[in-house]
Amino acid sequence: MSQDNQITDPLLIAGREYRSRLLVGTGKYKDMDETSRAIEASGAEIVTVAVRRTNLGQNPGEPNILDVLPPDRYTILPNTAGCYDAETAVRTCKLARELLDGHTLVKLEVLGDEKTLFPDIMATLKAAEELVKDGFDVMVYTNDDPIVARELESMGCVAVMPLAAPIGSGLGIRNPLNILTIVENAKVPVLVDAGVGTASHAAEAMELGCDGVLMNTAIAAARNPVLMASAMRKGIEAGREAFLAGRMQAKRFASASSPIEGLFFR
């Protein structure tokens, strides 16, 4: 996030440059201390939060997530998790904007059912349209459908975020070819959001040309979340560099790495 020195290969979202291409959620951790240590280890600059009722009259001294992750240090990305219709998603974004003093970057997700947590695309499109019109910078969770991704981009979403697999499943990228098509079509950043389970999945997303990966459970549900956060950071970096480097062509048969010429025994 630091703008003081030039960032090589920055991630550009809604006019702002980021050094890290790993975005992390802040849910499911054991406590605030583990949350902050894992997020520190991940190197993430953009962190998601949810919007929920304040616990009234209970333990007013209890630390809030924004005390642990101060908005002057992290870009806070409020989500609409738990919303199953466009109306509540829009309400949630408006509350988040007020909560964060006019901050317009939001992660829109409108869910279709509890078993799959797949997005309700009709409702997502409706909410996205309304939010864009209202001046929000919308990063949108969607399925791995290139046609829907294209539509969300043309509506003015600032990033399109197809799932790799169901939220919290850790299954990895189920449909890499669709993710590739989405990446190839898009002019806005494409981030894989949801379904990543381990560092190789994150690397794979980046090798496909994704601009970043957003994850939560893969880190929070690891036996050692802080170590996994570090692994994810490296997976993202490795995958990005491999993508930029341009991988070799895969071949069916062998190709010796040492020269044939100059063999002294034949």
Added chain:
Amino acid sequence: MNILLNGEHREIAEGSLMSDLLEQLALGGQRFAVEVNAELVPRSRFAEHRLNPEDKVEIIQAVGGG
């Protein structure tokens, strides 16, 4: 009069302003946002927003989430 505050019934004085309610709740330096009957009430209007009987008031905050 009765209002529904974060899903629970609460008795407050007739004609209370939003700022009165928030003062009673002693939310201190916490970051929060408020909506009444599914409409956002901006901070700048707390001192003039008068509550009505049976209003549904939601006070929200940021929590950990993915």
